[in-house]
Amino acid sequence: MLPSLSLQRHHYRRIAFFAVPIIIFHHRLSVLLTLLYTFVAFTFLPHAILGDGDSWDLENLIPPMDAPEVVPRIIHQARLGNLSMKEEWTVANATCAELHPGPQWQFELWDTERANAFVAENYPDLLNTYLGYEQEIQRSDIIRYLILYKMGGIYLDLDIKCLKPLDFFLTVDWISPPGLPVGLNNAFMAVAPGHPFLKHTVDNIKRFDLNWYSLYITDMFSAGCHYISTMHATYSHRSNLRVLPREYKLGGPSITPIFQHLGAASWHRGDASAIKIIGNFFEWFLDPWKIFFFAGICISFCVWISGRRARMAARLRVEDTELLGLPDSRMSLDGCNEELMTHEQLDAEISALDVRSRRD
Template sequence: MGIITLPTRVHRKHHCVFAFGFSLVLLGLWCSRSFLYDAWTLAALPLLWTRHAEGFYISAEHDGFDISFANYSTHQTSADPFPDLVPPVLHHISLGSGAATHSKWAEVRQSCLDLHPGWESFLWTDEAADTLVADHFPEQREMWKAYRYPIQKIDALRYMVLYRYGGVVLDMDLQCKRAFGPLRRFDFVAPAAHPTGFSIGFMMASKGNTYVGKLVENLARYNRHWLGLPYPTVMFSTGCHYASTIHTFQPDRSELKILAGPKENPRMHNLNGRVSTPIFNHLGSSSWHSYDAAMIVSLGRNHGWKLPLVFIAAVGLAFFVIRRAKGRAILRL
């Protein structure tokens, strides 16, 4: 009897240890489920971005729109004969001792104002921005003031002013070559980015736009110090990758238009680096957020986005595998 009983007790003890350990794993997964899901959504962007792309990429075939702008007047400020969904408002953001005090950027901004006579314009400096957030987004104010990097405050403010007023939000280093009138027929417009998603340096939206509201609403959810590094933290919490991820998971993306190029020139409207597009001369300086511009540009040139994405993808895959294993375990019970 003793020879049989001892192994049985040891076997049961091992079962208890395994069950306890498995329970701790499940508890840990349950507690971190929000982080794992958010990481998965970020990792899924390159795979899901082009889903239903024919519906949200502006084209002559789908929208009857000339993406080269050759057939539109340089000074066309209205979408006529289409209704103007985007209000005539221009927004530029200059927080800290940035572009607002630099004559070069004042001249670049003026190029856009000159092409849009009669439009309302805002230059968002620290005091005006803080008042806006306090008055209209009080639930976001503490998070906004506590952002680790200045560019996060600028990015978040883009969404807030666009949601509150509608119109067009522009980086200070975008020199306008033509008026935005033809694009005012769309509820939301932004230029495609490389290698995926879109750029937030130029966005147009209707006032109170539902998608832009989602960008503001989800800021708190994605407000994490991703991978402990500045670049992924900015990109995944407030930047282009964040905005593109929220775009990707909208149930209907047909009204969230992206301005790209034809097959022979897909980067026609990309604002990566110092480039000239049909609408802008992008000076590509990034001097107005120079605290990390060199690092971001360097990472971008060397495809530095791949490293954080690989890590996030691994987390997302782990989330998927563990979720399936958890489901099977529950079925066995």
């Protein structure tokens, strides 16, 4: 009887070992699983690529004949905190201004004071969250979603140089380039005001406001590119959200058919370099055939380990039974097949031996 109680207590301790952390950190675990799902969604699930099977001629930047302009001719940029304009950024901005002259186009530069006032007026329930971010880059990421949801238009990072006019994208209610290693990059977004996807993004800001003990990861998961990618992956109508093809990817210094990305990364800390190396590896690895190949190797190894442990456990049970002096009729060996006593039978035999030893 005592061995059975001991075994039950062991099982209870094992359950508690896993259950207690899940209960305590259930919110963080839920968010983490949602963030990890982004890799699955962008690797295995289809998403709409602009110019792939639709009427948009991306190569020549010609929209469909009957497509109306749904995105306002406003280009937003954010310069928060004490961020100083580098010379190459000034040149890049001048190039974009030349390709988008007024009065047809309107440029809006958002500094800290103006951004804070905008959030206080339009999103008072998010003001404490917005002001409470540890990093300025988190506010820079979040403010672009809030502005675009309210006003619509095009958002451009300060380190992006325009190579072609962006009039073509005014006919698409949402567009963004792909990111590294998967997902979206929020350095360029064109969106119609009040877009339901941005409502989904804004509604989840508080839920994803967590500290991940790395400045780079905290920004990416709570506000940056991985956050907007997770919103895309969990959006119920993600098939309606168009993403630019891979050759338009923005990640570090790069040149695409419409932009030159200077990749200034002025906010990156020491942890960013190591994480970007990991990101480059994931970009190489996140191919379905590679995943299936390595998964097959891992499964085969696990099956081999499991079988090896089962055989070792079987031999140990045989040795324990022989040491207890149990009759050989309790088990039969036939080649590699071993029929062993259950834990209940073994407990009963041990109890019987205890009773006999006390009588003696």
